[in-house]
Amino acid sequence: MNIIIANWKANPTTLDEAMELFDFYLAEISKYQNIQLIICPPFVFLEELSKKLKARNQKSEAISLGAQDIFWEKSGPYTGETSTDMLKNFSVTHALIGHSDRRYKIGETDEVINKKIKAAFEAGIVPVLLVGEQNHGDDRKQILEAQLDADLAGLTAEQISKVLIAYEPVWAISTVLGAQPDTPESSLEAMRIIDNFLTNTRNLTPEAYLYGGSVNANNVADFLQHPKISGAVIGGASLRKDEFGKILKIVSNL
Numbered sequence: 001m002n003i004i005i006a007n008w009k010a011n012p013t014t015l016d017e018a019m020e021l022f023d024f025y026l027a028e029i030s031k032y033q034n035i036q037l038i039i040c041p042p043f044v045f046l047e048e049l050s051k052k053l054k055a056r057n058q059k060s061e062a063i064s065l066g067a068q069d070i071f072w073e074k075s076g077p078y079t080g081e082t083s084t085d086m087l088k089n090f091s092v093t094h095a096l097i098g099h100s101d102r103r104y105k106i107g108e109t110d111e112v113i114n115k116k117i118k119a120a121f122e123a124g125i126v127p128v129l130l131v132g133e134q135n136h137g138d139d140r141k142q143i144l145e146a147q148l149d150a151d152l153a154g155l156t157a158e159q160i161s162k163v164l165i166a167y168e169p170v171w172a173i174s175t176v177l178g179a180q181p182d183t184p185e186s187s188l189e190a191m192r193i194i195d196n197f198l199t200n201t202r203n204l205t206p207e208a209y210l211y212g213g214s215v216n217a218n219n220v221a222d223f224l225q226h227p228k229i230s231g232a233v234i235g236g237a238s239l240r241k242d243e244f245g246k247i248l249k250i251v252s253n254l
């Protein structure tokens with residue numbers, strides 16, 4: 001089953017808009033049985049969206065809520081943070097960890113990312129780890145290996161096998177000036193780098209990865225048709241109803 005993660009980032013700005021978008025998602029996903037849709041709204045909307053999801057009273061596993069970030073302590077003197085215990089109230093199943101917005105705009109370190117992955121496991125939340133180089137032409141192998149080594153430090157092979165790893169080159173994110181999606185071939189090459197690294201250092205080879213970076217209705221099939229790519233992290237296009245509706249339809253037909 002393909003996984004589609006909708007990363008709303010800091011959008012939309014009102015609860016009404018968030019509810020409307022979510023209603024649309026609920027209606028669309030009910031048409032398909034073969035997509036796991038994970039919606040990651042801003043924290044402030046999680047409560048209402050989770051109520052809505054529960055009220056549907058459908059034992060549907062096809063749609064769930066994710067957090068765009070988590071904090072590693074359960075409670076305490078951490079101004080501005082939202083803990084996993086709090087998120088669990090809203091049936092959060094997944095958490096994005098290490099998104100490049102947080103790595104490069106907010107200064108989140110690999111050490112922090114590592115703590116967050118461990119906290120996610122402790123809370124029973126599936127961590128979605130995003131890795132990728134910042135500029136086209138950067139030493140991708142060196143960067144990916146350094147990120148993985150530090151982000152996954154101290155985790156067991158069993159835990160690592162449960163992390164959803166997303167290759168998301170920062171230069172390919174739609175809001176970056178002049179962004180272009182990576183090619184499927186090039187992203188598969190990045191995934192081979194990850195495969196080799198994890199096989200050599202942790203003795204495990206993930207079955208598949210997610211891709212993120214300017215995914216839209218025109219290119220989603222090019223990525224997801226490869227068995228090694230089992231899903232996508234979608235930012236901008238997940239806020240555009242028509243586009244996102246098309247993406248779901250295309251993915252359901254793969």
Ligand code: PGA
Pocket residue numbers: 007168172173174175212213214215233234235236237
């Ligand atoms: P994009 O964002 O789909 O708008 O490129 C993806 C992301 O940043 O997760």
